[in-house]
Amino acid sequence: MLTLQSNxxxxxxxxxxxxRIDATSARALEQQCLAWIDAGEKRxxxxxxxxxxxxxxxxxxxxxxxxxxxxxxxxxRLAALNxxxxxxxxxxxxxxxxxxxxxxETALAA
Amino acid sequence: xxxxxxxxxxxxxxxPEVAEAIHSFGCxxxxxxxxxxxxxxxxxxxxxxxxxxxxxxxPPGQIELMLQASPDNLNITxxxxxxxxxxxxxxxxxxxxxxxxxxxxxxxxHLVKSIMDSCTYSFFESRNRVILxxxx
Numbered sequence: 001m002l003t004l005q006s007n008x009x010x011x012x013x014x015x016x017x018x019x020r021i022d023a024t025s026a027r028a029l030e031q032q033c034l035a036w037i038d039a040g041e042k043r044x045x046x047x048x049x050x051x052x053x054x055x056x057x058x059x060x061x062x063x064x065x066x067x068x069x070x071x072x073x074x075x076x077r078l079a080a081l082n083x084x085x086x087x088x089x090x091x092x093x094x095x096x097x098x099x100x101x102x103x104x105e106t107a108l109a110a
Numbered sequence: 111x112x113x114x115x116x117x118x119x120x121x122x123x124x125x126p127e128v129a130e131a132i133h134s135f136g137c138x139x140x141x142x143x144x145x146x147x148x149x150x151x152x153x154x155x156x157x158x159x160x161x162x163x164x165x166x167x168x169p170p171g172q173i174e175l176m177l178q179a180s181p182d183n184l185n186i187t188x189x190x191x192x193x194x195x196x197x198x199x200x201x202x203x204x205x206x207x208x209x210x211x212x213x214x215x216x217x218x219x220h221l222v223k224s225i226m227d228s229c230t231y232s233f234f235e236s237r238n239r240v241i242l243x244x245x246x
Contacts, residue, residue: 001126023158024125053147055154056218066209084147091224092217093205 002029002051006036012043012108018050021058029058033065042074047104049080054088066098075099079107111139114177120161120170120190125154132177139179141246149177149184149244152225155218156188156197156240164192164238179246186226186242195238196231198223 002025005016013036021029036044044065062078069076079101081089089095101107114135118124129150136146153175160173174189202223203216223229226242233239 022125022129023122023154053150055151055158056214056221057154057158059217060214063209063212063214070209084144087144087148088151088221091221093212097209097212 001025004029004032009108012045013041014045014047014104014108016047016050020053021051021061022053022055023057026055026057026061030061030064033061034068037065037068037072037074042069042072043076044069044074045077045079045104045107047079048085049082049104051085052082054085056092059088059092059094062094062098077101077107077110079104111179113179114175116175117172118175120157120164120173120192122158122161125157125161128157128175129154135177135179145246148225149186152222152242153186153188155222159195159197159218160188160190160192160238163195164190166193182246184242184244184246186244188240188242190238191236192238194233196233197240198229198231 002017002019002021007014019025033044066076077099080103081100086095089100101110114131116128116131118128132150132153133146136149157173161170165171171191176187178185197219200216200219202220203213222242226244228243230241231239
């Protein structure tokens with residue numbers, strides 16, 4: 001189960017996710033993210049503080065979203081990953097691919 | 111502790127209830143939350159592989175899942191009658207390449223190998239059997 005809230009802060013779309021980004025929920029998230037970029041969003045910050053779990057399906061979602069964002073010279077940031085999610089990003093090598101910030105506020109200020 | 115034994119169709123719609131059962135088993139065994147989530151992750155990756163690729167030209171069969179835990183050891187067996195497939199033969203994806211070149215294939219299996227201490231595969235009497243172990 002994954003819930004999503006988005007709100008615009010200046011030019012940035014802040015996306016707050018809560019729950020699990022798994023094989024069941026990742027596809028809908030991916031479609032939403034690609035739709036935002038199609039609609040012209042160029043700055044996405046994901047607040048992952050309430051995400052307990054991510055699997056390779058969720059990593060795929062962030063990879064595809066980041067690629068699409070790069071193709072429009074946009075900016076994608078991830079914030080507030082918990083220890084479990086951080087571990088998955090590390091063992092997959094994804095921590096090197098993404099701009100990851102300890103807190104939402106630092107991601108927005110950077 | 112009594113083993114967890116599940117039998118379910120190889121369909122993605124069954125994933126949430128399987129994850130729930132694994133989580134309950136882990137809680138009952140007294141695993142830290144982080145360990146529960148790692149085991150859930152390893153099994154999601156394996157099960158999704160079987161569900162997506164195990165039955166390309168016939169209706170999904172049954173997956174059998176068994177978790178046996180002692181206070182310091184976990185032993186997991188996953189068996190299915192889909193096409194023969196050894197997940198551990200997959201090459202590890204290159205984790206050093208940039209975003210544009212990163213491939214997603216094989217990543218799930220890489221996560222399983224990273225989480226578990228040992229992963230074995232056998233094919234016998236038309237069944238794939240994967241055995242995973244982890245020290246707790």
